[in-house]
Amino acid sequence: MSQALLTVIGEDRPGIVAAVTQALHTADCAIGDASMMRLGGYFTIMQIIHYSRDLGTVETALDPAMKALNLRIHLDPISSAPAAADEANVRVTVYGADHAGIVASVTQALASVHFNIVELESEQSGNPERPIYVMVIQGSAPGGLAEVREVLEPLKSREAIEIGVHPIDTAMF
Amino acid sequence: MAVLPILTYPDPRLHRKAQPVEQFDEELRRFVADLTETMYAGPGGVGIAAPQVDRLQRIVLVDVRSKLGDDCHGFLCLINPELIAWEGMAVGREGCMSVPDFTGNVIRAERIRVQAQDLDGRSRVYECAGFEARAVQHEMDHLDGFLFLDRLVSRKTDLFRRKNYQKKESKA
16 A cells, blocks of 8 residues: 645635545545544645555545635655654643744744644634634654743743643543 | 553443442452552553443542542542532543543542542542542543543633623623
């Protein structure tokens, strides 16, 4: 089996996931890790697929769904690199009045201590006159929680945002 | 004493409901000794339930001293446990010996009161909080055939207030 990363974008409506996954199934593809969510008025899919034939066959199988639902689809063949062993052990929550540069400054600070982002979710919220920005980042901090807190501390006043740094404890039972 | 083999999902035996313990005898003590050794040999080593070793009886062991030190009950042997009160809710990430490799977010009560029998059949009541309460609830779920997979919640739903809810609130 070969692997590819499938990206799908389309105006949100019911049936996108069903149409795409049904097409993949008929083309003998198996679905691996996937992230599917609505962003703005669009529905987005990013998923790893395992395919046994060639990518052209996969594209052909997806074609009717693509046309019927007006989707944009992209397929990237990828090597089967093993997943990184470092698990997310820190959650960073950020919120404040929305303004340009919040994500850039926070993630730059995190990168400076080699924080590896595993997942970032953010949402613009609040009322239109006074929008707020909420972001939750999960990742692995090789230098530990204190180092992350230290490097983010100056941003609170500089960017006028609230930042929380919390351990992600996995309770193994 | 012996380390017993652990059933792992998707073994259907993990979904069966366990039966109450009625005989508080030497055989029960021997089994609990084996179950204890099995718990400490596990990757987490803080809790186990009898159905995980294919014994359909309502027996749960918890010992979170490795995590909380002396700030807990220590070794708990809960036979025929019943949750008699709970309060608070907290999201936490859990893993399980019976579900290798996968971890996920689960909502549990923060503080619980549990009534259970000990090895001699005496009724006792324990109050647990935080990590210890989470462990007891996780293990008690096994007695009813539930895994933490049955209680998974979405991170996004937990962390973000829903926009339409917010709108309703601002009108009020």
